[in-house]
Amino acid sequence: xxxxxxxxxxxxxxxxxxxxxxxxxxxxxxxxxxxxxxxxxxxxxxxxxxxxxxxxxxxxxxxxxxxxxxxxxxxxxxxxxxxxxxxxxxxxxxxxxxxxxxxxxxxxxxxxxxxxxxxxxxxxxxxxxx
Amino acid sequence: xxxxxxxxxxxxxxxxxxxxxxxxxxxxxxxxxxxxxxxxxxxxxxxxxxxxxxxxxxxxxxxxxxxxxxxxxxxxxxxxxxxxxxxxxxxxxxxxxxxxxxxxxxxxxxxxxxxxxxxxxxxxxxxxxxxxxxxxxxxxxxxxxxxxxxxxxxxxxxxxxxxxxxxxxxxxxxxxxxxxxxxxxxxxxxxxxxxxxxxxxxxxxxxxxxxxxxxxxxxxxxxxxxxxxxxxxxxxxxxxxxxxxxxxxxxxxxxxxxxxxxxxxxxxxxxxxxxxxxxxxxxxxxxxxxxxxxxxxxxxxxxxxxxxxxxxxxxxxxxxxxxxxxxxxxxxxxxxxxxxxxxxxxxxxxxxxxxxxxxxxxxxxxxxxxxxxxxxxxxxxxxxxxxxxxxxxxxxxxxxxxxxxxxxxxxxxxxxxxxxxxxxxxxxxxxxxxxxxxxxxxxxxxxxxxxxxxxxxxxxxxxxxxxxxxxxxxxxxxxxxxxxxxxxxxxxxxxxxxxxxxxxxxxxxxxxxxxxxxxxxxxxxxxxxxxxxxxxxxxxxxx
Numbered sequence: 001x002x003x004x005x006x007x008x009x010x011x012x013x014x015x016x017x018x019x020x021x022x023x024x025x026x027x028x029x030x031x032x033x034x035x036x037x038x039x040x041x042x043x044x045x046x047x048x049x050x051x052x053x054x055x056x057x058x059x060x061x062x063x064x065x066x067x068x069x070x071x072x073x074x075x076x077x078x079x080x081x082x083x084x085x086x087x088x089x090x091x092x093x094x095x096x097x098x099x100x101x102x103x104x105x106x107x108x109x110x111x112x113x114x115x116x117x118x119x120x121x122x123x124x125x126x127x128x129x130x
Numbered sequence: 131x132x133x134x135x136x137x138x139x140x141x142x143x144x145x146x147x148x149x150x151x152x153x154x155x156x157x158x159x160x161x162x163x164x165x166x167x168x169x170x171x172x173x174x175x176x177x178x179x180x181x182x183x184x185x186x187x188x189x190x191x192x193x194x195x196x197x198x199x200x201x202x203x204x205x206x207x208x209x210x211x212x213x214x215x216x217x218x219x220x221x222x223x224x225x226x227x228x229x230x231x232x233x234x235x236x237x238x239x240x241x242x243x244x245x246x247x248x249x250x251x252x253x254x255x256x257x258x259x260x261x262x263x264x265x266x267x268x269x270x271x272x273x274x275x276x277x278x279x280x281x282x283x284x285x286x287x288x289x290x291x292x293x294x295x296x297x298x299x300x301x302x303x304x305x306x307x308x309x310x311x312x313x314x315x316x317x318x319x320x321x322x323x324x325x326x327x328x329x330x331x332x333x334x335x336x337x338x339x340x341x342x343x344x345x346x347x348x349x350x351x352x353x354x355x356x357x358x359x360x361x362x363x364x365x366x367x368x369x370x371x372x373x374x375x376x377x378x379x380x381x382x383x384x385x386x387x388x389x390x391x392x393x394x395x396x397x398x399x400x401x402x403x404x405x406x407x408x409x410x411x412x413x414x415x416x417x418x419x420x421x422x423x424x425x426x427x428x429x430x431x432x433x434x435x436x437x438x439x440x441x442x443x444x445x446x447x448x449x450x451x452x453x454x455x456x457x458x459x460x461x462x463x464x465x466x467x468x469x470x471x472x473x474x475x476x477x478x479x480x481x482x483x484x485x486x487x488x489x490x491x492x493x494x495x496x497x498x499x500x501x502x503x504x505x506x507x508x509x510x511x512x513x514x515x516x517x518x519x520x521x522x523x524x525x526x527x528x529x530x531x532x533x534x535x536x537x538x539x540x541x542x543x544x545x546x547x548x549x550x551x552x553x554x555x556x557x558x559x560x561x562x563x564x565x566x567x568x569x570x571x572x573x574x575x576x577x578x579x580x581x582x583x584x585x586x587x588x589x590x591x592x593x594x595x596x597x598x599x600x601x602x603x604x605x606x607x608x609x610x611x612x613x614x615x616x617x618x619x620x621x622x623x624x625x626x627x628x629x630x631x632x633x634x635x636x637x638x639x640x641x642x643x644x645x646x647x648x649x650x651x652x653x654x655x656x657x658x659x660x661x662x663x664x665x666x667x668x669x670x671x672x673x
């Protein structure tokens with residue numbers, strides 16, 4: 001872990017409106033970094049994983065909510081004993097939440113963290129060279 | 131049936147006399163003593179702003195996961211949801227599910243990128259690449275509004291709890307207790323800062339989850355580890371008509387399904403916009419630790435909410451919903467009454483102390499968030515234009531803590547008797563309408579600009595608050611804050627989310643596309659790169 005922190009504002013902030021903007025450090029062209037193929041790949045992997053997953057869990061959650069709001073009789077249908085469809089679907093929400101959590105963590109550890117670490121090392125090297 | 135009800139009521143009166151105020155107070159004082167000791171020990175290194183606001187960024191993922199759990203499982207979760215399940219059955223359970231699923235928004239879209247881009251407050255991220263002063267001002271405003279609603283809910287819980295424990299029914303006694311909670315909270319936050327607050331939350335999360343596990347196992351033992359038997363006796367002891375209605379949705383929201391959808395929208399989208407939750411991500415050294423903390427939080431919170439089902443139906447089964455409704459504290463007294471039924475006065479005292487601890491830990495987290503936002507965003511960056519002295523900033527933050535504490539006590543006395551889970555739902559609605567659109571747009575939409583941010587935050591906040599004012603919550607029904615006599619409830623729903631959340635998103639888009647201002651492309655690129663790589667994120671301070 002590098003022990004770096006923001007330079008104090010008094011030293012680095014340009015005057016005027018952007019006085020409190022997080023200080024842009026010297027020597028790094030972030031617009032160029034944004035076009036770095038590794039960065040583009042990292043961004044693509046992140047978004048193409050989290051966006052569909054978000055759509056999925058929101059649709060599944062609201063399908064459940066709409067059933068709970070309008071389909072009382074369906075939700076009250078007994079499955080075994082006093083356990084009904086509503087309770088099972090409710091538990092289903094818990095289970096999918098846990099599964100999505102573990103899936104994302106495993107994906108992020110394998111597919112995102114190595115790229116992010118590589119880019120970070122690269123940026124730090126460029127910064128100290130500048 | 132009548133005879134049955136009478137005997138239940140007799141049992142309730144008996145139960146009340148069993149509750150031993152001196153025992154309850156001693157357990158509570160012991161908790162306060164232990165946590166105060168921890169807070170004082172933790173506060174030794176509270177020199178810099180990063181120490182005071184972010185605990186030196188030195189907490190590990192699991193520690194922060196417990197702290198998030200302690201911050202999130204408020205009196206609403208413990209007292210409110212258990213009570214709601216005990217009385218309204220399935221409809222209470224719907225709260226739990228919304229509160230849990232909401233964490234996926236935080237995990238997938240917000241937590242890591244927030245940690246990588248910000249320093250102390252939500253406004254740090256939102257104003258990163260936009261015009262500083264208007265965006266910070268708006269973000270500080272929504273932060274303070276959400277914290278205030280949430281604080282009121284917790285204070286209402288404190289008053290309700292004490293009426294049950296100490297048998298204090300009168301307004302003066304409850305107000306004194308609210309004032310004591312407020313005073314303790316000020317003390318914790320002043321001395322301990324974020325580090326002290328975090329440790330209080332960790333201790334509380336252990337106690338709360340531990341007590342929930344113990345009580346749920348106890349309920350299951352009494353019923354031969356058969357959940358169906360718990361549910362069946364809950365039905366047998368329910369005052370609902372028909373009694374089986376508590377096992378299916380519709381008892382509470384059956385008459386107004388749209389209100390329920392509105393509530394669900396607020397619950398699932400609110401969490402990732404709660405400023406006190408977002409601020410917790412700054413207490414860990416890296417984005418990876420932020421991810422780990424959310425994963426821990428999801429397991430702990432999810433596990434707890436599954437237990438609320440057992441506890442809620444268990445309270446209905448063992449205590450009976452008539453007794454709960456009749457007890458001082460009403461719906462909110464289901465969990466303490468279940469403890470009394472299971473373990474007598476000692477367990478009641480212990481569970482009540484945990485409920486107090488819950489309230490204390492949550493209000494401490496809210497207070498430090500609000501104080502940080504006022505001192506860091508409004509004082510340092512808006513008034514002093516970023517040239518404020520960091521030491522002066524921390525001093526201002528400490529003074530703000532006192533002011534917020536006093537306001538929370540005054541407000542808390544005003545909202546006694548309101549349902550806690552419901553008040554918290556309003557805070558979620560404001561967070562989802564005013565904060566979440568701007569957070570998502572800033573992190574994922576490059577074109578997003580200053581006007582979009584200000585319109586979305588100010589518009590979402592105003593819409594949510596106006597709709598609450600003109601809703602049945604304020605006037606027109608016997609349970610309204612102003613009673614039945616005055617009626618200006620033009621908006622038919624109790625929760626504003628279904629209107630105000632889409633409006634917040636729409637205004638963010640509209641403001642952006644109508645503005646000709648071009649934001650600094652360098653800052654936008656910097657935010658993009660830093661949010662995903664973690665480059666330049668402030669590391670933990672060493673002591």
